[in-house]
Amino acid sequence: MVFHEKKISGRIVPPASAEIVQKICGCKWSLTVFWLLSEGINRPGEMVRSVDGLTTKVLNDCLRRNLDFGLIEKTTFPEVPPRVEYHVTAYGKQFLNIMRQLEQLGSAPRT
Amino acid sequence: MVFHEKKISGRIVPPASAEIVQKICGCKWSLTVFWLLSEGINRPGEMVRSVDGLTTKVLNDCLRRNLDFGLIEKTTFPEVPPRVEYHVTAYGKQFLNIMRQLEQLGSAPRT
DNA sequence: CAGTATCCAGACCGATACTG
DNA sequence: CAGTATCGGTCTGGATACTG
Numbered sequence: 001m002v003f004h005e006k007k008i009s010g011r012i013v014p015p016a017s018a019e020i021v022q023k024i025c026g027c028k029w030s031l032t033v034f035w036l037l038s039e040g041i042n043r044p045g046e047m048v049r050s051v052d053g054l055t056t057k058v059l060n061d062c063l064r065r066n067l068d069f070g071l072i073e074k075t076t077f078p079e080v081p082p083r084v085e086y087h088v089t090a091y092g093k094q095f096l097n098i099m100r101q102l103e104q105l106g107s108a109p110r111t
Numbered sequence: 112m113v114f115h116e117k118k119i120s121g122r123i124v125p126p127a128s129a130e131i132v133q134k135i136c137g138c139k140w141s142l143t144v145f146w147l148l149s150e151g152i153n154r155p156g157e158m159v160r161s162v163d164g165l166t167t168k169v170l171n172d173c174l175r176r177n178l179d180f181g182l183i184e185k186t187t188f189p190e191v192p193p194r195v196e197y198h199v200t201a202y203g204k205q206f207l208n209i210m211r212q213l214e215q216l217g218s219a220p221r222t
Numbered sequence: 223c224a225g226t227a228t229c230c231a232g233a234c235c236g237a238t239a240c241t242g
Numbered sequence: 243c244a245g246t247a248t249c250g251g252t253c254t255g256g257a258t259a260c261t262g
Contacts, residue, residue: 020217021210026137028235045243055236060245081243082242094216099132101209105202106131139255156223166256171225192223193262 020069020095029054031099033062034088037072038096042085071095131180131206140165142210144173145199148183149207153196182206 024030036047066072071092077083135141147158159165177183182203188194
């Protein structure tokens with residue numbers, strides 16, 4: 001019931017719903033980018049400047065990923081120079097809560 | 112506070128404590144393997160037979176990873192033929208709870 | 223049965239240069 | 243300022259064959 005969908009001819013296959021774990025958590029910067037947004041750093045330029053080692057290409061890869069999963073949403077302002085903002089969705093906030101728990105667990109002492 | 116440790120000369124760096132997310136969740140089979148253990152499938156042979164596409168090499172890679180993070184523990188029985196069992200630790204159970212939430216979220220409708 | 227060694231294909235990611 | 247294109251280096255995962 002967790003991490004698998006069903007057995008196919010007696011064999012267990014990984015769940016499609018675990019995809020979010022793989023795709024988001026597996027991506028090197030997705031979580032960091034996601035966190036930046038939750039902290040109010042919403043514009044691509046800011047993000048690149050804030051994170052050491054983050055390039056525009058990688059940033060956009062991560063953003064697209066997060067967008068695809070509905071964790072964030074994009075707003076384009078019709079201005080010159082162009083302005084864009086990304087924000088965490090309601091769904092994304094639920095995700096964030098879970099990530100916070102993981103973060104806590106990760107820094108907790110193993111007993 | 113989440114997903115980063117501190118700013119170094121004004122730049123944000125990813126947190127060491129997010130490592131568990133990266134390493135475990137990012138690994139293609141680690142979660143599945145972990146789930147198998149939580150379901151009582153504890154011996155390597157069983158696991159390989161249960162999961163379509165899982166080879167012994169990949170299985171051992173995943174197991175080592177989970178061991179390193181203290182999510183599981185290994186028991187060796189001095190028998191012939193050799194028998195080994197892996198079990199989820201108390202720490203691993205906490206991790207499992209969080210993964211269950213993720214699983215739920217992943218299969219929930221995006222609103 | 224448990225675990226390792228090797229080799230190969232593909233994914234990711236980072237640097238750079240470029241367009242709108 | 244926002245975003246894309248391209249090109250390598252590197253790491254991971256999968257197939258296979260092998261040892262204890």
